[in-house]
Amino acid sequence: MSNKLVLVLNCGSSSLKFAVLNALSGEEIISGLAECFNLEDARLKWKAQGEKNESSLGAYASHREAIEFIVKNILEANPEILNDIVAIGHRVVHGGEKFTKSAIIDEAVVEGIEACSGLAPLHNPAALIGIRAAQACFPKRPHVAVFDTAFHQTMPESSYLYALPYKLYREKGIRRYGMHGTSHLFVSREAAAVLEQPIEQTNVITAHLGNGASICAVKNGKSFDTSMGLTPLEGLVMGTRSGDIDPAIIFHLVDREGYTLKEVNNMLHKQSGLMGLTEASSDCRYAEDGYGEGKEPAIRAMNVFTYRLAKSIMSYAASMDGKLDALVFTGGIGENSALVRKLTIEKLALLGFSLDEQANLDARFGNSGNIGTSSSRPILVIPTNEEMVIAQDAVALTQA
Amino acid sequence: MSNKLVLVLNCGSSSLKFAVLNALSGEEIISGLAECFNLEDARLKWKAQGEKNESSLGAYASHREAIEFIVKNILEANPEILNDIVAIGHRVVHGGEKFTKSAIIDEAVVEGIEACSGLAPLHNPAALIGIRAAQACFPKRPHVAVFDTAFHQTMPESSYLYALPYKLYREKGIRRYGMHGTSHLFVSREAAAVLEQPIEQTNVITAHLGNGASICAVKNGKSFDTSMGLTPLEGLVMGTRSGDIDPAIIFHLVDREGYTLKEVNNMLHKQSGLMGLTEASSDCRYAEDGYGEGKEPAIRAMNVFTYRLAKSIMSYAASMDGKLDALVFTGGIGENSALVRKLTIEKLALLGFSLDEQANLDARFGNSGNIGTSSSRPILVIPTNEEMVIAQDAVALTQA
Numbered sequence A, B: 001m002s003n004k005l006v007l008v009l010n011c012g013s014s015s016l017k018f019a020v021l022n023a024l025s026g027e028e029i030i031s032g033l034a035e036c037f038n039l040e041d042a043r044l045k046w047k048a049q050g051e052k053n054e055s056s057l058g059a060y061a062s063h064r065e066a067i068e069f070i071v072k073n074i075l076e077a078n079p080e081i082l083n084d085i086v087a088i089g090h091r092v093v094h095g096g097e098k099f100t101k102s103a104i105i106d107e108a109v110v111e112g113i114e115a116c117s118g119l120a121p122l123h124n125p126a127a128l129i130g131i132r133a134a135q136a137c138f139p140k141r142p143h144v145a146v147f148d149t150a151f152h153q154t155m156p157e158s159s160y161l162y163a164l165p166y167k168l169y170r171e172k173g174i175r176r177y178g179m180h181g182t183s184h185l186f187v188s189r190e191a192a193a194v195l196e197q198p199i200e201q202t203n204v205i206t207a208h209l210g211n212g213a214s215i216c217a218v219k220n221g222k223s224f225d226t227s228m229g230l231t232p233l234e235g236l237v238m239g240t241r242s243g244d245i246d247p248a249i250i251f252h253l254v255d256r257e258g259y260t261l262k263e264v265n266n267m268l269h270k271q272s273g274l275m276g277l278t279e280a281s282s283d284c285r286y287a288e289d290g291y292g293e294g295k296e297p298a299i300r301a302m303n304v305f306t307y308r309l310a311k312s313i314m315s316y317a318a319s320m321d322g323k324l325d326a327l328v329f330t331g332g333i334g335e336n337s338a339l340v341r342k343l344t345i346e347k348l349a350l351l352g353f354s355l356d357e358q359a360n361l362d363a364r365f366g367n368s369g370n371i372g373t374s375s376s377r378p379i380l381v382i383p384t385n386e387e388m389v390i391a392q393d394a395v396a397l398t399q400a
């Protein structure tokens, strides 16, 4: 085996993202997305060695059919790739307090993931289906679980406890767990490299802004606090999620406005955020374009989104014991939206951040860079690579 | 009429606070508390010209009996005071978007307060009962309503909008209103006076920390943002209230842990905050004492309380356009707890705040002062005086 390739699987409830990565070089050899599971037009799109392909998976296909298709029709057609796959890396959303780092999957780990399903009722069961299907296809190769929550298990009590009756934590595990751990971990390491300082002595605030969005206070290389909580609903304004609200709004809507709790749940997860504020789209580009054209709903959405983001970034300066080395932007919005970054950084002057407008325009579409002025604390744009973390962890755990 | 005295009434659902103030000198001539309304031992305590008194109100007495008692047994016994009362000032919790400042009470104002009752279903009806009872006792003197929310009506959209479907704001008035307006207004004016600068050019972050607690970003003398929202549940950790949580915790507790929505509502309002974290007391002194004695629950409560407070203060630095003149502490905790202030300010080094330990110990129990070091941005302890604001507004509106 000359190359150390890893098949990375990221199973959602109705879709599956996959990639084959070279864990040493980072090269992405194959990548794809299977979607519309359990619907008539279940299908798979993929890119292999530069070429784009698409295929139906057969009506009502799901995770198992998708993984079988990947093995039979994509990997077996490229035996040199198939043979070099040394491990399968599975993204798992919720590892509770059980998993503080990635783990080689055995029956105890499967049970552990199952035990955390109550905390991620949509995501963990999907990951388990993917693990079972992949184990059936690759019974001899090691499988590794990489958890979105694991990086945040270093948070101190003052970050992870809610001000709720303490027994809810003790007896039911209700606390802040955080998400996007692999992304915050990856970009904080990259930031330390850019800053040329040891990660153990690096304090950065990382903003992962995609459809879901979260901030992390990375102190001495470890997650000290993060904006997502028990679930990915907490914190920032997102594509369709509200982030923080007055919790009493839920009581108000049910008790006084005639909503069912289920409707409110759906509203906060699916109809809020940028979608709710623009009344049109969850896509940041829609708000960005409309902002440029002077459209009121877009301006409103951008202003709320960036003000809340700036407040959140500011708040994590309270985690830093007086030392903050840089601010990092990543995720689809963080890597591409010059407008979001500009409107946010404008509000961070009291932390010593100021924006270099040209550098801000240059650092887009995959380009990284420091977008702060020479007198600013560094502001780094760093494309995230969660697959890379998964591939590297899978190799590190299994190829020692 | 030589003195301009104001009878200030603050009606809760089961209690009533009252005071007679000299609106010019600020002198408090009479003050008292009626409590246990609708219970057998409904009673009234008061202090008049230095002397303490207590009386039963008769079984099951309520607002009307209390106000009648105040007039017949306290004020009529002091005709020189009664005659000098030029107005009655009523504290009203919620003025919605209707009331941007205090208002002389006429039928339209009563209707306006009624219309806002949906937003404060416990408080506004109690205030209306008090207004009606006081009007019956003082039919000839002007009554003025002073709203907790009014000061915050200058907040811009980016501060007051939730990232919810926009129609919830348009059609149902669901937005952030904020509370403690009279306190934030009072201490921000006092701060400008201490700083010797015009209030219109003063930017301060005010922390009102009592049983309820909120932060306000006062920019150019106006409320720009505040931590309470649609209701007083949002924001900081409080005596028994949770402040911000992942809203999905509510769904989790109902859908998966068997709570009713009403139980969760009660839990978040009455059993959370310092009470929930210590599992013993909502009183800050309990946590402060226990912290000194090394008791774990108290340490946990103090750490969560002050970390969340520090994060919140930090976050409002994003509101300030780069100019922050001072931080202000007020309310029972803010005026008295040297420990809370110390643990909080320790975390604010990146904003240029540092604590003078001796000044911190001196500024307690009614003493005001700057507790920052000489190199720190000013940190002011200023005892609040909401009654004074009410009395002054009542005089200003009616004695022109």
Ligand SMILES: Nc1ncnc2c1ncn2[C@@H]1O[C@H](COP(=O)(O)OP(=O)(O)O)[C@@H](O)[C@H]1O
Residues within 6 Å of the ligand: A209, A210, A211, A212, A239, A282, A283, A284, A285, A286, A288, A331, A332, A333, A336, A337, A338
């Ligand atoms: N050029 C761009 N300008 C602004 N926003 C962009 C741009 N490209 C992508 N985005 C935004 O990135 C978000 C998706 O981020 P991504 O990290 O891909 O999402 P996910 O959380 O699903 O992984 C969308 O809101 C999208 O509008």
Ligand SMILES: Nc1ncnc2c1ncn2[C@@H]1O[C@H](COP(=O)(O)OP(=O)(O)O)[C@@H](O)[C@H]1O
Residues within 6 Å of the ligand: B209, B210, B211, B212, B239, B282, B283, B284, B285, B286, B288, B331, B332, B333, B336, B337, B338
């Ligand atoms: N000496 C003190 N040290 C610490 N906390 C104090 C002290 N005195 C009062 N407090 C706290 O102040 C809080 C009550 O604040 P207050 O502003 O009177 O409340 P309210 O919001 O009901 O008006 C309580 O938590 C109490 O413990």
